[in-house]
Amino acid sequence: MATEALGWLGVPLAIAAGTMRGGTPFLLVSLGECLTEKSGKINLGLEGTLLTGAMTAYAVSYLTQSPWSGVIAAGLAGMVLGFIHAWLTQQPRVNDVAVGIAMIIFGSGIAFFLGKPFIQPSAPQLATLALGGWSANASVQEALRISPLFIIGVLLAPTLTWFFKSTRWGLFVRAVGDSPDAALAMGISIAKVRMLSIVAGSFLAGIGGASLSLYYPGIWSERISSGQGLMAVALVIFARWQPIQCLYASLLFGGAQALGPALQSIGITQGYYLFNAAPYILTLAIMIATCSPNRKISGAPGALGTSN
Amino acid sequence: MNTTLTHQSHTEVLVPPELEVVRMTKKFGHLTALDDVSLHLRPGTFHALLGENGAGKSTLVKCIMGFYRPDHGDVIVDRHSRTIDSPRDAHRYGIGMVYQHFTSVPAMTVAENLVLSRYETSNFINWKQELQALDTFMETAPFQVPLSTPVSQLAAGQKQKLEILKQIYLKARILILDEPTSVLTPQEADEVLGLLRETVTQGRLSVLIISHKFREVTAFCDEITVLRKGKFAGTGLVKNLSIADMSEMMMGERRQPKPVHKTTHLQQNPILQIQQLHAHKDNGAEALAGLSLTVQSGEILGIAGISGNGQRELVEVLAGQRPATQGQILVNSEVYRSTRAEMYRHRVYTLPEEPLRNACVPHMSVAENLALRTFDRPPQSKAGVWLVLKMIRQMAAGLIDTFKIKTPSAETPVGNLSGGNVQRTVLARELSSERIQLLIAANPCFGLDFAAVEDIHGQILAARNQNVAVLLVSEDLDELLKLADRITVMSEGRLVYESAIAEADFATIGRSMAGH
Ligand SMILES: Nc1ncnc2c1ncn2[C@@H]1O[C@H](COP(=O)(O)OP(=O)(O)OP(=O)(O)O)[C@@H](O)[C@H]1O
Ligand SMILES: [Mg+2]
Numbered sequence: 001m002a003t004e005a006l007g008w009l010g011v012p013l014a015i016a017a018g019t020m021r022g023g024t025p026f027l028l029v030s031l032g033e034c035l036t037e038k039s040g041k042i043n044l045g046l047e048g049t050l051l052t053g054a055m056t057a058y059a060v061s062y063l064t065q066s067p068w069s070g071v072i073a074a075g076l077a078g079m080v081l082g083f084i085h086a087w088l089t090q091q092p093r094v095n096d097v098a099v100g101i102a103m104i105i106f107g108s109g110i111a112f113f114l115g116k117p118f119i120q121p122s123a124p125q126l127a128t129l130a131l132g133g134w135s136a137n138a139s140v141q142e143a144l145r146i147s148p149l150f151i152i153g154v155l156l157a158p159t160l161t162w163f164f165k166s167t168r169w170g171l172f173v174r175a176v177g178d179s180p181d182a183a184l185a186m187g188i189s190i191a192k193v194r195m196l197s198i199v200a201g202s203f204l205a206g207i208g209g210a211s212l213s214l215y216y217p218g219i220w221s222e223r224i225s226s227g228q229g230l231m232a233v234a235l236v237i238f239a240r241w242q243p244i245q246c247l248y249a250s251l252l253f254g255g256a257q258a259l260g261p262a263l264q265s266i267g268i269t270q271g272y273y274l275f276n277a278a279p280y281i282l283t284l285a286i287m288i289a290t291c292s293p294n295r296k297i298s299g300a301p302g303a304l305g306t307s308n
Numbered sequence: 309m310n311t312t313l314t315h316q317s318h319t320e321v322l323v324p325p326e327l328e329v330v331r332m333t334k335k336f337g338h339l340t341a342l343d344d345v346s347l348h349l350r351p352g353t354f355h356a357l358l359g360e361n362g363a364g365k366s367t368l369v370k371c372i373m374g375f376y377r378p379d380h381g382d383v384i385v386d387r388h389s390r391t392i393d394s395p396r397d398a399h400r401y402g403i404g405m406v407y408q409h410f411t412s413v414p415a416m417t418v419a420e421n422l423v424l425s426r427y428e429t430s431n432f433i434n435w436k437q438e439l440q441a442l443d444t445f446m447e448t449a450p451f452q453v454p455l456s457t458p459v460s461q462l463a464a465g466q467k468q469k470l471e472i473l474k475q476i477y478l479k480a481r482i483l484i485l486d487e488p489t490s491v492l493t494p495q496e497a498d499e500v501l502g503l504l505r506e507t508v509t510q511g512r513l514s515v516l517i518i519s520h521k522f523r524e525v526t527a528f529c530d531e532i533t534v535l536r537k538g539k540f541a542g543t544g545l546v547k548n549l550s551i552a553d554m555s556e557m558m559m560g561e562r563r564q565p566k567p568v569h570k571t572t573h574l575q576q577n578p579i580l581q582i583q584q585l586h587a588h589k590d591n592g593a594e595a596l597a598g599l600s601l602t603v604q605s606g607e608i609l610g611i612a613g614i615s616g617n618g619q620r621e622l623v624e625v626l627a628g629q630r631p632a633t634q635g636q637i638l639v640n641s642e643v644y645r646s647t648r649a650e651m652y653r654h655r656v657y658t659l660p661e662e663p664l665r666n667a668c669v670p671h672m673s674v675a676e677n678l679a680l681r682t683f684d685r686p687p688q689s690k691a692g693v694w695l696v697l698k699m700i701r702q703m704a705a706g707l708i709d710t711f712k713i714k715t716p717s718a719e720t721p722v723g724n725l726s727g728g729n730v731q732r733t734v735l736a737r738e739l740s741s742e743r744i745q746l747l748i749a750a751n752p753c754f755g756l757d758f759a760a761v762e763d764i765h766g767q768i769l770a771a772r773n774q775n776v777a778v779l780l781v782s783e784d785l786d787e788l789l790k791l792a793d794r795i796t797v798m799s800e801g802r803l804v805y806e807s808a809i810a811e812a813d814f815a816t817i818g819r820s821m822a823g824h
Contacts, residue, residue, distance in 0.1 A: 165433075165435075166432060166433045166434075166435060167431060167432055167433060168429045168430070168431050168432070168433065169431070171416070171420060171423070171424045171433070172424075174413065174415065174416060175413045175416070175424055178413045178414060178415040178416070179411075179412075179413045179414060179415075181409065181411060182410075182411040182412055182413045183413070185395065185407060185411040186395075186411070186424065186425055187394055187395055187396040187427065298591070299415075301415070302414060302415065
């Protein structure tokens with residue numbers, strides 16, 4: 001294998017490549033969750049949305065033979081789930097987290113049920129951009145095959161920052177998320193803003209699912225997400241609700257995920273499962289590090305986790 | 309487009325519209341909060357709306373603003389009857405309101421809040437242009453607030469100025485203020501109202517203000533309208549009325565302020581001892597920096613100071629809401645950690661500030677909130693497990709009666725009560741015990757009407773006279789000078805001044821409060 005030709009140098013290269021591949025779903029889901037949480041609602045259901053997105057993308061890509069149709073369909077499927085979540089969580093006395101867990105089960109259930117027939121056939125994958133053409137080394141070329149979805153995610157992070165700062169709708173979302181009373185006093189419709197934020201966030205999560213099934217690992221199976229949607233939620237906290245930091249955090253998580261396979265590729269199989277657990281350990285470590293009974297997490301939208 | 313509009317409105321002087329409320333009625337279920345109330349706000353005047361807690365003042369102005377839909381009655385602006393269904397409609401007629409609570413978004417900067425408050429913003433915000441326009445606006449505004457500071461970092465006085473600025477920025481010609489000065493120090497209040505008064509005198513603005521402070525009414529207002537128990541109780545020009553006349557209109561009877569009577573105790577022993585206490589603020593900065601004090605039985609120790617110098621954190625530590633990082637608290641010479649068991653054993657009771665947030669469960673009923681101290685003990689509970697709902701209801705009915713809590717029923721969620729009545733609910737719960745030994749009170753009369761203040765001062769003094777040790781934290785210096793036996797000043801997390809009330813020197817206190 002080509003990586004072996006590079007020897008130890010293959011490890012950072014494999015991690016860099018894995019960072020971009022594995023980071024893509026984290027990035028898209030966390031940006032979606034960032035938008036949702038900025039409006040003051042939590043959507044844990046993005047785990048289910050991710051799975052539904054992955055399944056829809058794969059199925060539509062297979063049926064139409066057009067991977068981009070699959071991507072769009074995944075986004076739309078995400079929006080449907082987002083709409084259900086938004087509608088449910090805005091009923092009186094309904095708890096975000098409870099609905100979120102229900103939506104995880106619902107989203108993954110739908111995906112498994114409708115996705116059964118698509119486990120075997122192979123669907124056309126999204127074309128990648130070969131940025132490694134300058135190198136003669138095949139493994140470098142392989143590592144630098146970058147998905148357009150990753151690039152979309154990278155561009156989306158500063159766009160979202162700009163959106164929150166310099167558009168009327170961005171200010172509305174922040175106002176609703178930080179102080180619903182204030183937003184109400186200004187005549188902003190809390191329900192509408194939250195509905196749109198959740199639906200848009202779920203659209204991104206759906207596309208994150210498409211990047212799983214149409215790019216990396218590029219298959220459809222029931223274990224494809226393995227909790228990445230939930231980790232992305234933790235990641236938003238880590239990123240202090242800032243889109244640019246979501247980008248960095250996603251890369252970190254993607255890198256952590258690539259650690260196991262990268263070491264395995266140069267023949268280190270000892271502790272393989274331990275390295276594979278890296279993202280989960282990272283999630284826990286972040287939770288512990290950012291929790292403090294004495295301090296509020298800075299940057300948290302004021303209305304997050306409250307009942308109004 | 310918006311910027312050019314802003315420039316114009318400063319050069320032409322528009323006469324504010326005339327506002328009339330005619331025979332308005334508003335019911336909440338069985339409770340008639342407003343009963344056939346009328347009010348006339350003449351253009352270019354400063355008008356006060358007075359009344360006891362729960363008289364319906366906030367309800368009236370919320371009906372004008374379109375927050376509530378009145379069951380009856382008309383709002384007439386410039387002699388035309390108008391339907392106002394939302395604050396946005398009110399804005400169209402030039403009416404803007406500053407609410408009893410702040411309505412700015414804490415995480416946003418002052419500039420962002422101002423731009424956000426505008427009803428017709430373009431979809432994309434050109435910050436360079438906006439900031440320029442805001443700078444020009446600030447030059448002609450009655451007061452200034454730094455544009456790039458996040459609102460969460462502003463002091464209460466500045467936040468209130470921002471709320472008012474927001475309405476002026478929106479070109480409100482009629483400004484409605486609901487207890488705007490309750491969060492301000494007397495100096496801040498005078499500054500804000502004084503500047504508004506000037507704008508009114510220039511004929512550029514009409515103000516309708518809700519206030520409990522007669523001092524402000526006589527100093528700044530032209531005319532008053534008084535509500536009593538939801539009904540119109542009178543109106544008149546301030547220059548023709550004495551304070552006694554106004555309070556008679558409010559309460560329906562003439563009442564003299566009660567003289568303060570303090571008994572002397574022969575034997576006093578230390579109840580609360582705080583030794584070198586340290587604690588952090590929410591953001592991790594130091595709030596208490598080695599604070600020590602002792603409160604004896606039968607005395608009121610007053611703590612003065614400008615808000616934000618650690619008073620809130622001190623009360624939170626004492627109430628068990630915030631851990632101390634160093635130092636210790638002794639009650640009856642035993643270490644005290646604010647557990648429920650210790651509070652019960654040492655008979656410690658607390659009236660924290662912002663009672664709705666700190667001492668109530670807003671969605672639970674008045675009766676349940678009144679029982680929070682006692683629900684797990686007989687007679688309200690059997691064996692500490694079963695609740696005896698009948699006893700809880702009975703006790704609630706008794707307390708609602710003795711403390712004159714105005715509520716539609718004991719089952720109403722406490723969050724629906726008027727500000728003053730929430731305060732009374734907590735007060736009733738904390739003062740109802742006969743076995744009270746230490747009372748910790750923070751700004752206990754915040755937002756209360758004249759009669760209620762008298763009442764609560766009387767209750768606190770009565771407790772003191774029965775040998776209760778009282779720690780009274782207040783931003784109202786007059787209140788402290790009236791009640792306390794000893795007065796201290798808190799600045800940057802420690803006590804910087806202490807004196808017996810007889811020797812207290814007003815000027816020195818003022819200087820220590822300012823941190824000199
Ligand atoms: N949303 C509501 N639902 C039910 N009752 C309400 C509601 N709002 C107010 N009330 C009741 O209407 C009455 C008038 O309340 P309002 O808030 O107008 O009093 P207020 O004069 O502003 O008193 P304060 O000086 O304490 O602020 C009170 O008895 C209150 O309990
Ligand atoms: Mg009120």
